[in-house]
Amino acid sequence: MTFHITIDGRQVPVVPGQTIGAALHAAGVRSWRTTRFGGRPRGLFCGIGVCFDCLISVNGRAPERACLLEAAPGDEVTTS
Amino acid sequence: MSDVIVVGAGVVGAACAYYAARAGLDVTVIDRGPVAGGTTGSGEGNVLVSDKEPGPELELAVLSNGLWRSLAERHDRQAGPGAHGGFEFEAKGGLVVAETDEIQRRLVELAAEQGLEHVLVSGPELRDYEPRLAEGLAGGVLYPQDAQVQPMLAAARLLRDGADSFGRGTLHLRLGVTVTGFVHSGERVTGVRTSHGDVLGGAVINAAGTWGGEVAALAGVTLPILPRRGFILVTEPLPEPLIKHKVYTAAYVTNVASDSADLETSAVVEGTPAGTVLIGASRERVGFDRTTSVPVLARLAAQAVALFPALREARAIRSYCGFRPYCPDHLPVIGADPRLPGLYHACGHEGAGIGLAPATGHLLAQVLTGQTPDLDLKPFRPDRFSEDSP
Numbered sequence: 001m002t003f004h005i006t007i008d009g010r011q012v013p014v015v016p017g018q019t020i021g022a023a024l025h026a027a028g029v030r031s032w033r034t035t036r037f038g039g040r041p042r043g044l045f046c047g048i049g050v051c052f053d054c055l056i057s058v059n060g061r062a063p064e065r066a067c068l069l070e071a072a073p074g075d076e077v078t079t080s
Numbered sequence: 081m082s083d084v085i086v087v088g089a090g091v092v093g094a095a096c097a098y099y100a101a102r103a104g105l106d107v108t109v110i111d112r113g114p115v116a117g118g119t120t121g122s123g124e125g126n127v128l129v130s131d132k133e134p135g136p137e138l139e140l141a142v143l144s145n146g147l148w149r150s151l152a153e154r155h156d157r158q159a160g161p162g163a164h165g166g167f168e169f170e171a172k173g174g175l176v177v178a179e180t181d182e183i184q185r186r187l188v189e190l191a192a193e194q195g196l197e198h199v200l201v202s203g204p205e206l207r208d209y210e211p212r213l214a215e216g217l218a219g220g221v222l223y224p225q226d227a228q229v230q231p232m233l234a235a236a237r238l239l240r241d242g243a244d245s246f247g248r249g250t251l252h253l254r255l256g257v258t259v260t261g262f263v264h265s266g267e268r269v270t271g272v273r274t275s276h277g278d279v280l281g282g283a284v285i286n287a288a289g290t291w292g293g294e295v296a297a298l299a300g301v302t303l304p305i306l307p308r309r310g311f312i313l314v315t316e317p318l319p320e321p322l323i324k325h326k327v328y329t330a331a332y333v334t335n336v337a338s339d340s341a342d343l344e345t346s347a348v349v350e351g352t353p354a355g356t357v358l359i360g361a362s363r364e365r366v367g368f369d370r371t372t373s374v375p376v377l378a379r380l381a382a383q384a385v386a387l388f389p390a391l392r393e394a395r396a397i398r399s400y401c402g403f404r405p406y407c408p409d410h411l412p413v414i415g416a417d418p419r420l421p422g423l424y425h426a427c428g429h430e431g432a433g434i435g436l437a438p439a440t441g442h443l444l445a446q447v448l449t450g451q452t453p454d455l456d457l458k459p460f461r462p463d464r465f466s467e468d469s470p
Contacts, residue, residue, distance in 0.1 A: 036321070037164070037353045052316045052397050062393065063319055080319075 005075040014071045021047070021054050021066035024077070032056050032066070032079035082108040082252065084448060085272055085281035087259050087295055089113075090120035091434050092426050093287030094235040095441030097251055098242035100285075103445040107242070107251045108279060110272065112258035115239060116232040119289045119433060122402025124312060124350065124358050125231040126326070127435040130174045130223035131333050134193045136459035137411055141432065142196070143455060144439035145225050151438060155237065167234035168353050174226030175201070175209055175325040176333070177217050177387070183330045184219040190333070191221045198223050212322050212390050226326055228350060231434045238437075254279075262299045262423075269299060269422035283448060285424045290405035292413065292427030296462075301419050304465050305428045307403035311362045311373065313380050315394040317355030322390055326350040329387065332361060336431065337410060341365040343376065347383035349391075357394065359384040361431070368403060406430040407465070414440050414460040416447060424448070425462045 002013045012027040021044050031041030045053040047067045055063035084100045086093045089111035097107045127148050132138035152165030178184035191198045199222040243251035263271035271280035288295040293305040331346035348360040362376050385392045405428050412429040426440050446453040
């Protein structure tokens, strides 16, 4: 059974067990933050928790690695 | 045949190649590994004047600081403002902080002796400059000239710009080529033997950093350059800049000048354009041992958190180590080797190689083209370590 999370207010379906990063990817979202000076896009890169490129804020908490954090029903994801 | 062969594609070798090419010389750079594969690629990118005692190294640092600025400006004139020189050049300034009044008194004394642009900062004023600093520090000294570069990009940029901008021919870069010996003609060095055949040149610059002693030995001369290991701890990218300057504790200055072989650490903390925070610095003489030392990393982390309590919440994502090339008197080796005509040295910069690279390359280019160097190279001469040396 799929459930939903929201990305910037938009409903996105999630297959149980998917990470936030996987759900974003499946929804066509490829980047969710930018570099500080160059403004270059950052999203999933290594996908296995090593590179810390995919940091994202979920439910207002401090940035987590989207590639490792399992999505939970009703999660509110905010991109910057 | 090149006018100059540079052994070593770290930042010092790259700067030697750049300034030699700018002086109209044809240059070949040889390295057994990649660009910035040695100590250059394992540092913080310090361009510091603040940590130097008055004397020849400080003069070299001041000259080099101006040259780094010129290099960044030159690049940005073509690439556009905000390109940061193409190597993340940040003229962020350095803030040295003192834990006690006694240390602050010594910092103020040092600042007066150095004669550099600086601002004396009282304890209460510290957080006007660094809002997230811990409470209770006695004071500090701000050095606006201190800067930072991304060292791998800086080395690569110097090689690229040297190849594209100057020279009768081109700057040749030969990577994955190991120097195995020297070619002599009479009393002179006229090239190097390599894993890929002989390479001939009018002069050979030994810019092999921590391995400069080994390259010198291949030529039959001694340089007492040994490795001094340092670890750096890297945090995850922080969403907002936490640290504005390069911030370090006064103990760093005494550790840099220390002759102890034992582990010494001091807090050196700075942000990078990628958002990560680099946390150093440790010094120990353990040869070329790359084993990660958790106790050293724990000390670095604790010291950084003592300085910036907010770092307690940041995760460390990796660490790396490198080997500073140090000489017994902590000065680099720069100039012609009087023991072997045709051989020049540009190595042994200890932890200051990034900062001192442009001045080193500039001065050597002056020597190679028969000009009088802007600074007296006597304190850096290669034969100063021998017992009969004056």
